Amino acid sequence: MSIRLFDSKEGALRAFVPLEPNRVSVYVCGPTVQSSPHVGHLRSALVYDLLRRWLTHEGYDVTLVRNVTDIDDKVLDNAAAAGIEKWWALAYRMELEFSQAYAALGILPPTYEPRATASIPEMIALIERLIDRGHAYVAADDSGDVYFDTRRWPSYGSLTHQNPDDMDAAADADLRGKNDARDFALWKGHKVGEPDSANWTTPWGGGRPGWHIECSAMATKYLGSSFDIHGGGLDLRFPHHENELAQSEAAGDGFAQYWLHNGLVSIGGQKMSKSLGNSVFAADLLAASDAIVLRYLLGSAHYRSTLELHETAIAEAQAAFDRITGFLARVNRSAAADVVAGQVPEAFREAMNDDLNIPQGIAVIFDEVRSGNTMLDDGMIAKAVSIAERIVAMLDVLGLNPGAPEWNNTGTQPSAVALELLLEQLLLNRQEARDTRDFAAADKIRDNLAAAGITIEDTPTGAHWSLHGR
RNA sequence: GGUGGAUUGGCCGAGAGGCUAGGCAGCGGCCUGCAAAGCCGUCCACGCGGGUUCGAAUCCCGCAUCCACCUCCA
Structure with a gap:
């Protein structure tokens, strides 16, 4: 090959x-x-x-x-x-x-x-x-x-x-x-x-x-x-x-x-060109989106194809990429450890070897995401982890592993620590309200957080929050 | 005038004679107090006209439209 x-x-x-x-x-x-x-x-x-x-x-x-x-x-x-x-x-x-x-x-x-x-x-x-x-x-x-x-x-x-x-x-x-x-x-x-x-x-x-x-x-x-x-x-x-x-x-x-x-x-x-005056400048786009999502977007068409930068392209790329990172986050929570890179699947190798067919390679990632989510739904954690290891390997090749050093820009800042503590308390308050079936109070907390761009997900092991899908 | 390339579903985007990617959006269901996430199901395709073939989105011929380049451009 x-x-x-x-x-x-x-x-x-x-x-x-x-x-x-x-x-x-x-x-x-x-x-x-x-x-x-x-x-x-x-x-x-x-x-x-x-x-x-x-x-x-x-x-x-x-x-x-x-x-x-x-x-x-x-x-x-x-x-x-x-x-x-x-x-x-x-x-x-x-x-x-x-x-x-x-x-x-x-x-x-x-x-x-x-x-x-x-x-x-x-x-x-x-x-x-x-x-x-x-x-x-x-x-x-x-x-x-x-x-x-x-x-x-x-x-x-x-x-x-x-x-x-x-x-x-x-x-x-x-x-x-x-x-x-x-x-x-x-x-x-x-x-x-x-x-x-x-x-x-x-x-x-x-x-x-x-x-x-x-x-x-x-x-x-x-x-x-x-x-x-x-x-x-x-x-x-x-x-x-x-x-x-x-x-x-x-x-x-x-x-x-x-x-x-x-x-x-x-x-x-x-x-897009300088002489036509229709340029979208890198700085503007980087300000309007997550860099890793922009990388996903620009890599998601085959390299020889024209890539159309349409109005909703960034939002669609964000939603697609969140699906991948959402699965990895689920696995990390279930396994209580960060998944490390394994081997890329053969189907991915074949796609990449075929004139760098990254769209096909991304399809392999999503196929793995789906089966990995199914494994998690069925409680088969070990299988989900090995799927996640393959996904991380593919993301590493594409420079899209959110856990890689180049993207690691959260977690240690004081504001992030403060946010974590505040969210912990709010989730606790919400859980107490839910336990007493005071759903109005519980939903108010969730709505307020949603207005701040924070999404709440309830799972069998407790509630989780995420900011912009991360 | 010349040289390349493109036209795929509501949108993006692969594939390349039969197995009809993938994502986003939509619809129905499961789950949930309700959601979210996830899963299952589902709708929607190959620019037009011919031809070859048992079978064509895919090969051939013609046509249309669009894009790039022909000494500034990633």
Whole structure:
């Protein structure tokens, strides 16, 4: 039983065989830190976090590199538009926002997170190799730009299965110093008015890197000239990934063996993006919901599908996830101990191995929840515990185990202790009222608590309370 | 014009020739003082038109609609 992944370049599912046994190298295109993270960025990072967790679970030693694009047209433009903030200050401020949002969602830090500005020498060396091999040229217009020569690279278009001649040739595009409209910038010559801090010296003049070259340079710098998996959002397939592939292969690198592309997040059937102005920002959504529920929601569609962020999505995800945690809480009460992780069921493994079919894996969790609840109803505690152990194992793989350290943010605060004591007393009062069949008084306590967002559940062993389903 | 992808029940969302996921919501029941939670049952499906087949949501052909990308984007 091996892992199968959908390789965008082949356009088919392929059995995953790493270059080195038991080791996997993954490069993921991270964000351009030009503005605050939105839900789409979170989903993308989450997809590769889940891939990494699954590969790790299956015994692979995973090296995950996710870059930070901290020098780019937009970074410079946005900093200039804002006024006094330096471009590097903006980039760093945004990078911190991204890191915070990732951490809030339980997305593990990558093995390494290189910044583009820290690999300029490698980019320059790569561009020199391309010039030497005749695949790149310095623009004839004295701009200092360097372009990749797409016409001299016969396989250009192979990633996205396009014939360059059929591409919409942006009729009004300014050729500048290009030989062909499809040639793309490896290097952008320094322009008057651009900050000196964004001006690096090269054999062909000062300037800054183009967008695509950084990923080729950093992927091979950290993962080698050939590595296993390259991932990123579907909207990066062209031009970004096509150009990465072209320049890396033209320079003689083997580059990525598998290309993965995650689906986008849509609102009302339309892609969420910075340029469309329909972004739902990570910070807003994290403020409006439990982070673990948001993680469940963003992981609940297959990674290649478009995920529609509809109005009631969070409430539905909360209800669904409460069903899982509700069962675990029942088991913990019955067993008077916290359940630990066991082995994942074979059906779950098969789903995950099949191109990371997490929706199918979640269905396995709910099947287990149902049978586990039945066991509890029938008083078969030991069986319920072993089911719960399997569920915790699956939740661990998905980063959704509410008992895992990254989610453990309650219980020790003074306010939580005070709440616990108050609730104990109120439940006692309610029980006394019920014992004397004073149901009006008992229900008043329950109604008051419900108004405060606290739910009471009566069980054969006494009443339990929960806040927001936890 | 080119390249990919999608259309599944009230909603979300898997599957991929016969076994008709899962969740949310709804309805009926069990349980409960009443609830809640849980369990059982239940309603509601595969965009349209053809074709192949004993059998098609699934394969083939055509059509429609939508989405993404074609050098700013996760």
